[in-house]
Amino acid sequence: MxxxxxxxxxxxxxxxxxxxxxxxxxxxxxxxxxxxxxxxxxxxxxxxxxxxxxxxxxxxxxxxxxxxxxxxxxxxxxxxxxxxxxxxxxxxxxxxxAGIMPPRPGIARITEEAAAAGWGLAVASTSAEVSVRAVLEHAVGAARAADFAVFAGDIVPRKKPAPDIYLHALHELGLDPADAVVVEDSENGLRASLDAGLATVVTVSSYTAEEDFDGAALVVTCLGDDVEPARVLADPLGLGVGDRVRLSDLSTILDRTRKAPR
Structure with missing residues (x-):
């Protein structure tokens, strides 16, 4: 798959x-x-x-x-x-x-890289679905947003850090955890994705920079683009990421975590 x-x-x-x-x-x-x-x-x-x-x-x-x-x-x-x-x-x-919240650096870029390579695309959030879809369309454009599976709102009994939303997404997509990589920004989100068995990249945000991201495959300031390059905060797998997190980096994360003992 x-x-x-x-x-x-x-x-x-x-x-x-x-x-x-x-x-x-x-x-x-x-x-x-x-x-x-x-x-x-x-x-x-x-x-x-x-x-x-x-x-x-x-x-x-x-x-x-x-x-x-x-x-x-x-x-x-x-x-x-x-x-x-x-x-x-x-x-x-x-x-x-109103366009008050610009997309974070690299989101549209890596989405296009993933789509071109035939990767599946999804969002998993317990925020209200109408809010999630609005942000997604603003971040990647309405046409590309239509390619995403969106799992949002009160569709699971427990919010993050419980893994419910990610387990629900895996079930609905028919995915093995070894075939997906998550991008999160918070310790709660990381705990949720790790407990669902998912490799996780963290892009720290304005309220989460000082949180504990132990267990993440990669921690960066953002995914990186021409305006704002990525800065690596933790690279436990030794990926050697440059000023942008690329799809090849995510593929390497999947390859290495598949080989790691579970």
């Missing part, structure tokens, strides 16, 4: 957390009259919680619920969070459509 390149979305296809999700959360809080505004420093902690609904739910301390006159019933809170998240997704997709 042809190998497959699987991208995470947020922080991998674009720097969506800083320029998309954070302002969209704050716009939503203002819209619903919630006395909350996340700073970049606070959001750096919230982003460690997998899933937008889960990040919003983390606000519901007894103190805030009382101060903001929010419902105390669990079902009513779930309904409220779902409404907030729908509003937040609308704000977020509007920012994507």
């Amino acid at each position: 042809a190998p497959t390149l699987i991208f995470d979305c947020d922080g991998v296809l674009a720097d969506t957390e800083r320029f998309g999700h954070l302002p969209a959360f704050n716009e939503t809080f203002a819209e619903v009259g919630l006395p909350v505004r996340w700073s970049e420093e606070e959001y750096a902690e919230r982003v460690k919680i997998g899933g937008g609904k889960e990040r919003m739910a983390s606000l519901l301390t007894p103190e805030l619920v009382a101060a903001a006159h929010l419902p105390t019933d669990a079902e009513a809170q779930r309904t409220m969070i779902a409404d907030w998240h729908k509003r937040k997704t609308a704000h977020y997709t509007a920012r994507v459509g």
Whole structure:
């Protein structure tokens, strides 16, 4: 079977957390009259919680619920969070459509390299599907985005760092883990992909540069392009990557991890 390149979305296809999700959360809080505004420093902690609904739910301390006159019933809170998240997704997709979040360096390039070589293409993210598809189309173009299998939203019971979304993608694609390489940006994402048995390249993003990426096949600042070259942060396989991560590097990663004892 042809190998497959699987991208995470947020922080991998674009720097969506800083320029998309954070302002969209704050716009939503203002819209619903919630006395909350996340700073970049606070959001750096919230982003460690997998899933937008889960990040919003983390606000519901007894103190805030009382101060903001929010419902105390669990079902009513779930309904409220779902409404907030729908509003937040609308704000977020509007920012994507406005071109506020440029694709990360090298994403379009390596996608074209993979497509030309007959590799499969996929995105695996537990962010809302409409958000993921919007970012994907902006990053690689609508025509190429149509070639991707997209696994997103609440289609698995557990968010990253649980491996569920990657296990689901492997099952749906009929893939052996040895035939896929993942591009992630966070420790949570790396833990999820490794627990699914997948070789993983990490491209650090604005909120993840100091996280623990032990177990990654390669850690770089980005995939690299003419404007922003890649800088290697960890190369445990001795790939000798230059200023761009190329498809040949990903093929070597697959070859070497297939030979490694499991």
